[in-house]
Amino acid sequence: MNLSRRNILAIGGAAVTVSLIPVDFAMATPEAAAEALNAFTGGAAVTDGGIDLVAPEIAENGNTVPISVSAPGAVAILVLSEGNPSPGVATFTFGEGAAGTAATRIRLAGTQNVLAVAKMADGSFVRAARAVKVTIGGCGG
C-alpha cells in the first residue's frame, strides 16, 4: 500500500477523534462521595480541623499521586475522591500503638477534590479536603 502524506494525516486525525470520545463509565460525583461519607459517619456531624491531608496542588501524573493523612487520636480515616469512577480510595483503621498517620499513592482520573474523614476515639468526625489538579488522568480508559 502506498500512503500519501495526505492519507497519513487523515488517518492520524481520525485516531485522535476516536480517542477523544468519552469513555462511558459512570464517574463518581461529589454526591456519590457525600453518600460514601454518610455511610462512614452514619449521618453524624462532621467538623473541619483536627486532621491533616497533604496532597500536591498539581499532579502531573494521575496514576500515582502521593497523599498523606494524619489525625492524632483517630481510630479510622476514610479517603474519598470526588471524580474517580468510584468514590472510595482507602480506609485506614488504627489500633494499639498506631500514631494515626498513613501515606500512600493514589490514582486520580482528573482534576478533583480529595477528602479525608477521620473518626476520632470519642466518636466525633473531622474532615479535610484538598483540590488536586491532574494533568494526565490515571484511570486507563
Added chain:
Amino acid sequence: MAQIKPRVKAPKSVAAGEVFTVKTLINHDMETGQRKDKNGDKIPRQIINMFEVTFNGKPVMSAKLEPSISANPYIEFEMSIQEAGDLAMTWRDDDGSVYEASNAIAIG
C-alpha cells in the same frame, strides 16, 4: 505478572514509646476493572484489597484498599512500641492469595 514480593523498611531497634515510620511496598498491577484490552473486553478487577499490620499478634493498623490505589501499592504509617517483638504484615489479593512479611524490632 512477575512474582509478587513485598518490601518493608522498618527500624531494627527503637526506644520504647518512640514514634517511628514503617514504609511498605508490594509489586502488584492493581488492575482496576475499568481498563479494556485490545479486543474491547474489560480486564477483570484484581487488586490488593486489604493490608493488615500486627505487632506481637495485636492489630496496629489496617487499610482497606480500593481500585483508586496506584499500582505497586505503597503504604507508610507511624507507630510506637513498648516492648520488643515481631511486626507482621499481610496483603490480601482479590484472587485469594496472601502475601506476608515480618520484621523483628528490638528495644534499645
